[in-house]
Amino acid sequence: xxxxxxxxKVEKPSRYIGGELNTFNKEITNEMIRFAFCFPDVYxxxxxxxxxxxxxxxxxxxxxxxxxRVFSPWRDMEELIRANNQTTVTLETKSKLLDMDILAxxxxxxxxxxxxxxxxxxxxxxxxxxxRSSNHPIxxxxxxxxxxxxxxxxxxxxxxxxxxxxxLIDFIEAYRPYKAGKITKDEFLxxxxxxxxxxxxxxxxxxxxxxxILVDVKRTENVPEKxxxxxxxxxxxxxxxxxxxxxxxxxxxxxxVIEIFRGCTKGCRFCQAGMLYRPVREKSPETIKSNIEKILxxxxxxxxxxxxxxxxxxxxxxxxxxDLVDRYEKESIGVSLPSLRLDSFSxxxxxxxxxxxxxxxxxxxxxxxxxxxxxxxxxVSAENxxxxxxxxxxxxxxxxxxxxxxxxxxxxxxxxxxxxxxANLGAYIxxxxxxxxMKKSVQVxxxxxxxxxxxxxxxxxxxxNTVEEFYEKxxxxxxxxxxxxxxxxxxxxxxxxxxxxxxRGDRNLSKVLVxxxxxxxxxxGWQEYFDYKVWMEAFKACDVDPDFYTxxxxxxxxxxxxxxxxPGVSKAYLISENKKAEQGVxxxxxxxxxxxxxxxxxxxxxxx
Amino acid sequence: xxxxxxxxxxxxxxxxxxxxxxxxLFERVFRFHKLPxxxxxxxxPHPKMTFASPLSVGFSSQSEIxxxxxxxxxxxxxxxxxxxxxGIEILKAKYVTNEKSLMASIDFSEYIIRIxxxxxxxxxxxxEKVESFLNQSEVNYEKKTKKGTMKTxxxxxxxxxxSVVFKxxxxxxxRATLASSSSAGxxxxxxxxxxxxxxxxxxxxxxxIEVERINMFMDQNSSLVSLYEL
Numbered sequence: 001x002x003x004x005x006x007x008x009k010v011e012k013p014s015r016y017i018g019g020e021l022n023t024f025n026k027e028i029t030n031e032m033i034r035f036a037f038c039f040p041d042v043y044x045x046x047x048x049x050x051x052x053x054x055x056x057x058x059x060x061x062x063x064x065x066x067x068x069r070v071f072s073p074w075r076d077m078e079e080l081i082r083a084n085n086q087t088t089v090t091l092e093t094k095s096k097l098l099d100m101d102i103l104a105x106x107x108x109x110x111x112x113x114x115x116x117x118x119x120x121x122x123x124x125x126x127x128x129x130x131x132r133s134s135n136h137p138i139x140x141x142x143x144x145x146x147x148x149x150x151x152x153x154x155x156x157x158x159x160x161x162x163x164x165x166x167x168l169i170d171f172i173e174a175y176r177p178y179k180a181g182k183i184t185k186d187e188f189l190x191x192x193x194x195x196x197x198x199x200x201x202x203x204x205x206x207x208x209x210x211x212x213i214l215v216d217v218k219r220t221e222n223v224p225e226k227x228x229x230x231x232x233x234x235x236x237x238x239x240x241x242x243x244x245x246x247x248x249x250x251x252x253x254x255x256x257v258i259e260i261f262r263g264c265t266k267g268c269r270f271c272q273a274g275m276l277y278r279p280v281r282e283k284s285p286e287t288i289k290s291n292i293e294k295i296l297x298x299x300x301x302x303x304x305x306x307x308x309x310x311x312x313x314x315x316x317x318x319x320x321x322x323d324l325v326d327r328y329e330k331e332s333i334g335v336s337l338p339s340l341r342l343d344s345f346s347x348x349x350x351x352x353x354x355x356x357x358x359x360x361x362x363x364x365x366x367x368x369x370x371x372x373x374x375x376x377x378x379x380v381s382a383e384n385x386x387x388x389x390x391x392x393x394x395x396x397x398x399x400x401x402x403x404x405x406x407x408x409x410x411x412x413x414x415x416x417x418x419x420x421x422x423a424n425l426g427a428y429i430x431x432x433x434x435x436x437x438m439k440k441s442v443q444v445x446x447x448x449x450x451x452x453x454x455x456x457x458x459x460x461x462x463x464x465n466t467v468e469e470f471y472e473k474x475x476x477x478x479x480x481x482x483x484x485x486x487x488x489x490x491x492x493x494x495x496x497x498x499x500x501x502x503x504r505g506d507r508n509l510s511k512v513l514v515x516x517x518x519x520x521x522x523x524x525g526w527q528e529y530f531d532y533k534v535w536m537e538a539f540k541a542c543d544v545d546p547d548f549y550t551x552x553x554x555x556x557x558x559x560x561x562x563x564x565x566x567p568g569v570s571k572a573y574l575i576s577e578n579k580k581a582e583q584g585v586x587x588x589x590x591x592x593x594x595x596x597x598x599x600x601x602x603x604x605x606x607x608x
Numbered sequence: 609x610x611x612x613x614x615x616x617x618x619x620x621x622x623x624x625x626x627x628x629x630x631x632x633l634f635e636r637v638f639r640f641h642k643l644p645x646x647x648x649x650x651x652x653p654h655p656k657m658t659f660a661s662p663l664s665v666g667f668s669s670q671s672e673i674x675x676x677x678x679x680x681x682x683x684x685x686x687x688x689x690x691x692x693x694x695g696i697e698i699l700k701a702k703y704v705t706n707e708k709s710l711m712a713s714i715d716f717s718e719y720i721i722r723i724x725x726x727x728x729x730x731x732x733x734x735x736e737k738v739e740s741f742l743n744q745s746e747v748n749y750e751k752k753t754k755k756g757t758m759k760t761x762x763x764x765x766x767x768x769x770x771s772v773v774f775k776x777x778x779x780x781x782x783r784a785t786l787a788s789s790s791s792a793g794x795x796x797x798x799x800x801x802x803x804x805x806x807x808x809x810x811x812x813x814x815x816x817i818e819v820e821r822i823n824m825f826m827d828q829n830s831s832l833v834s835l836y837e838l
Contacts, residue, residue: 005724005816008666013624019693021636246636248629248693300640331639332653 003094006080014249015043016077018069018091021246022298024056025092026066033172033179035059035067036090036100036137040115041108041525043071048253050307051106051143053244055164065172068092068100072115072523073122081122088122097123101179103137105156107145110502111495111524113152116141117517120155127155127514129202134185138175146199147229147276148455150561151505151513153201157189161197161565162229163262165239170195193223197230204564206507212548214506214559228566231603235262235281242294246301255303255336256295260288260320264309265590267597269377269581270366270408272454273309275569278599280591285320292324296333303334311337313591318348325352351395361392364403367411368418374584375410377577385422389429398440400426406473406490407451407465409581416473419446420480427485446481447489448474450496454503455562456569458577464500464550467493494532498524501549506561509549512542570598609646613675614687614701619820622695623668631657633692634674641690644679660824660835661714661788664796669821671699673835713835715827716768717788719797722818723805725778734780734808735772741807742770749803763803766795768825768832770804778815785825785832 007013026032037055039046046052052069059067068090073081081087087096097103097119105116117127120139126132129139141152142160149159160167174195178188193200203223207216219225232238247254263280264273283291292304304324306314314320324335335353350361365380367373373380392400404419423444430442450470453459465473470493481488502509516538523529539546554560556575563571573596580587587595594600618630625633635655638645647653656677663669687701741747747763769785782801788794797819805814825832 007621007624008816008818013665014626014629017621017624019621019695021640021691021693248625248633250629250632254632298640300636300638302635302639332645332647 003086003089006077006084006086009080010076011074012249015071015074016091017248018094020248021300022243023092023245024060024066024068026060028066028093031064031179033062033065033102033175034095034100035065035102035104035172036070036097037067038070038097038103038105038116038119039072040105040112040119041072041523042074043247043249044251046071047245047247047249047251049106049108050241050257050259051164053257054239054241055104055168056245057241057243058165058168058239059172062169062172064176066092068095070097070103070119072119075523075529078118078122087124088119097137098125100137102140102175104140104142104160107141107143107152109525110145110151110499111530113502113513114517114521114524116152116155117513118522121517128510129155129157132157138185138188140171144273144276145503147272147565147567148503148505148562149199149201149565150206150507151502151509153204153507154510156201158192159199159201159227160230161199161227163231165232167195167197167230171198190222196228199227199564206561208506208508212508214561216559217564226566227564228603229276229568231279231568232262232281233604236283236287240287240291242291243298244295244301246299253305254301255305256292256299256301257305257307258288258292258295259283259308260306260311260314261308265313266310266379267377267577267587267590267595268366269375269458269577270405270451270454272457275456275574275597276567277309278568278597279604282315285316285323288320289323289327296328302332303336304328305336305338307338312349321349321352350392361397361399362401362403363388365422366403366405367408368404368415368420368422371584372408372411372415372418374586375581376405376408377581377586379586379589386425386429389426390433393426393430393442394433394435396435396438398430398434398438399443399445401445401447402426404446404448405451406448406477407470407496409451409459409462410584411473413476416476417480419448419477420483420486423481423486424483427483430485442485443487444483444485445487445489446477447491448477449491450493452496452500452503455560456565456567456574458574458581460504460560460574461554461556461558461578463553464497465493466547466551467497470496492527492530495524495527495530497546497550498532498535501546504549504560504562506549508542508544512538512544515542566602568597568599568603570602573597610678610681611675611704612678612687612701613673613704615671615673615699616692617670617697617699618663618672618695619668619670620695622693623663623666626665627659627662630662631659633696634676637690637692638676641686643676643687644682646677646679661717661790663821664819667719667797667819667821671823672821673824675704713826714824715787715789715792716785716825716832717821718769718783718785718823718825720773720820720822721782721784721797721801722820723780723782723801724815724817725780725812726815727812728778729775729780729812734775737804737808738770738772741804742767744807747803747807749799761793763795763800766793767800778812785823788824 056067059065070090120127138157140158141156146159146161174191177183189200192198203220205218206214209215261282263277265280268274366378423446426444427442453462453464474490516535519534519538521534645655647655658675660673684701688698748760750758751761753759766787771783773783774781786795798817824835826835
């Protein structure tokens with residue numbers, strides 16, 4: 001059965017057809033470097049990812065590189081592929097992955113690892129690097145989860161750590177002589193290992209003690225001891241995203257996206273992104289406006305979204321938003337901000353945004369009491385929360401979503417009760433301040449996610465709650481959140497615990513991944529697919545204890561699998577932040593003065 | 609305010625776009641080409657567009673019709689040169705003064721239905737069967753109504769024209785003009801093919817069916833007028 005006939009039989013064929021506006025279709029010559037950007041989830045999720053748009057645009061500017069896209073086929077399509085002896089193919093030219101030179105997987109989420117194996121399996125490519133020859137594509141991985149590459153280090157030839165804009169170009173440059181047949185695969189890998197931010201796992205061998213704790217990493221000569229993350233120093237110059245692929249299928253975030261700065265200065269102790277993406281680098285309003293103009297002109301999007309961590313921290317956010325709304329109002333192009341924070345919430349900005357489209361409001365106090373918010377260094381006060389409720393409800397909003405985490409270090413039941421207090425406060429303030437003509441009733445949605453300690457955060461030493469502990473807390477919240485105006489949603493603890501295993505995992509997990517995959521695990525981030533039992537059986541079959549990775553408290557001097565990576569932020573800083581957390585002492589936003597995390601010394605060179 | 613009528617092709621991979629996806633694509637291409645779109649009022653303004661008798665996902669079409677409202681006239685050439693993903697192409701465009709809505713104008717669609725069988729056909733009498741198929745008193749099938757109840761429909765009342773175009777090895781091509789009216793009922797071409805094959809006592813396994821719409825008609829005093837002529 002051919003692809004077309006298969007497409008007649010699947011639920012959402014538009015996921016697989018390609019041909020969107022601003023995609024490429026280059027002539028395939030012998031010299032063309034064929035690069036597949038592989039997103040280990042479905043089209044709708046992958047196409048919402050800004051990194052894909054950046055890499056696609058960046059690489060296709062290179063004359064001798066053709067970057068195509070590959071997504072995970074959904075269940076119905078996978079069945080057809082297997083039943084008809086077909087393979088996963090690229091969207092652009094419908095080529096087999098075996099015909100590509102480079103397969104680059106993005107690691108956005110630990111629970112997508114089995115999908116990587118599935119994509120390789122559907123393409124008849126061996127999982128383990130050692131089983132692949134020079135006839136196979138080079139397998140590359142990058143993205144936030146690459147900061148702990150170890151759980152999938154046995155499968156990946158090359159990890160790219162940090163920001164890709166400059167690094168990918170260097171990587172392609174190193175690939176060219178290999179493509180031309182001038183050097184061997186090993187010579188290429190060794191050359192790649194010399195590029196800043198490149199980790200080639202085959203040159204590094206972990207050594208564990210009898211308790212399976214990592215004690216040493218043996219490396220071959222001529223490769224760096226530590227892999228320092230790459231960043232784009234001047235975010236206002238260099239590569240700018242000025243066009244985007246316009247999805248045809250209905251995707252999760254279907255709009256123009258403009259990154260206004262990278263990094264975050266808040267220093268929330270649970271947040272991995274806040275540590276990994278330092279230092280803060282802003283784009284100038286002029287560059288942002290020019291990027292937006294070009295993207296809208298070349299795409300026809302009807303909505304634009306400014307994106308970054310903690311967007312409201314942008315130096316001139318109010319003027320920027322006002323300018324954009326003024327500029328695009330008459331064309332009915334909406335402006336949205338994805339991440340609003342209570343502490344920097346600005347009534348004026350929200351007023352501007354709702355001129356065109358009224359979107360939902362979400363806020364993340366993260367913890368229920370001031371004590372716990374201080375522990376996690378979430379700079380939100382009770383007063384901030386109250387002011388925010390007053391502002392939004394008096395402006396005529398009637399629905400608000402509140403995000404909290406459960407299972408944070410030092411959390412007790414008082415902190416959980418605090419979540420209920422905040423929700424009730426919202427409902428109460430609504431009645432006090434709502435506009436007189438408001439007929440609608442208030443709805444406060446409380447969502448809790450389960451805390452996962454992540455590498456390179458001050459909580460990287462901390463134990464994670466067990467599934468049972470999480471459920472106990474959820475049940476407690478269910479019994480408390482009984483106000484009719486409050487809706488409670490919670491994230492499944494089982495997926496969070498599995499995420500916790502892989503977040504701080506080591507190379508011993510690769511066999512568990514293969515086992516779980518063989519037993520049917522895939523799309524583990526999707527509730528309808530996730531099967532906890534399969535995973536527990538896979539751990540057992542491989543004689544690996546998941547608790548070793550999650551609930552074990554680690555000593556400050558323990559060598560971590562991810563210590564091979566240097567994210568710029570120093571271990572000494574993380575330890576001091578961990579100690580301050582224990583004492584409930586906060587650390588100020590580093591826009592107000594350097595907190596000596598080390599990123600400027602290690603990555604930029606020189607003091608802050 | 610002006611109403612622009614556009615005739616376009618929907619072929620190749622683009623036939624897999626759903627109606628909603630197609631609408632979004634048109635909106636974006638229009639915005640991309642700076643068409644002076646007229647928007648609906650309200651919190652989520654949408655351009656005012658109408659698509660005649662939306663096609664099922666997977667059906668291709670030699671010519672489809674849509675209308676869009678714009679604030680002022682622009683060159684027709686600008687419209688016909690608009691860039692779409694491969695498979696969609698604007699064939700012609702013109703300004704219309706609309707007395708009747710596009711949706712309500714359509715009574716019949718003409719389709720080419722290509723049936724690929726998994727094995728070679730031995731039976732040769734499909735052509736001869738057409739007449740006896742059409743001469744039955746009724747060909748009933750069950751259809752779910754909007755209320756969710758089942759209703760018996762006589763397919764013959766929904767067939768305006770039918771012929772076997774081609775038969776070779778493992779392929780059979782039908783051409784049929786079937787009702788596709790939003791008010792007076794419609795007959796799905798795949799279902800139609802199935803009814804005919806059942807009548808022919810076909811036992812060969814079907815690999816897949818491809819459907820292409822080739823025309824749309826309005827019933828004017830019992831004679832069919834192609835909508836593209838209007």
